[in-house]
Amino acid sequence: MSAQDLDPLETQEWLEAFKSVARIEGDDRAKFLLNQLMDMAHKEGMDLPTGVNTSYLNSIAKEKEVATDINADIEERISAIVVGMQW
Numbered sequence: 001m002s003a004q005d006l007d008p009l010e011t012q013e014w015l016e017a018f019k020s021v022a023r024i025e026g027d028d029r030a031k032f033l034l035n036q037l038m039d040m041a042h043k044e045g046m047d048l049p050t051g052v053n054t055s056y057l058n059s060i061a062k063e064k065e066v067a068t069d070i071n072a073d074i075e076e077r078i079s080a081i082v083v084g085m086q087w
Contacts, residue, residue: 005011022030041048068075 018030018033021033038048
């Protein structure tokens with residue numbers, strides 16, 4: 001569910017600017033700018049959807065992972081199996 005657009009003119013200006021960057025400077029530059037915005041939003045604590053839908057993406061932030069007493073050898077073997085799986 002998206003939030004109500006409180007400033008449609010500003011939104012339109014941002015969208016037009018983004019389309020211009022993509023058209024004039026190319027997709028790589030446009031992607032770079034989007035990544036910079038996403039990084040900044042994340043650093044500011046904003047909870048944004050990533051749009052990533054992959055089976056191998058860790059949904060637990062590294063700083064929230066719980067340490068386990070699992071044997072490192074077993075952990076590596078399990079990781080190798082999981083990485084090798086085709087979903």
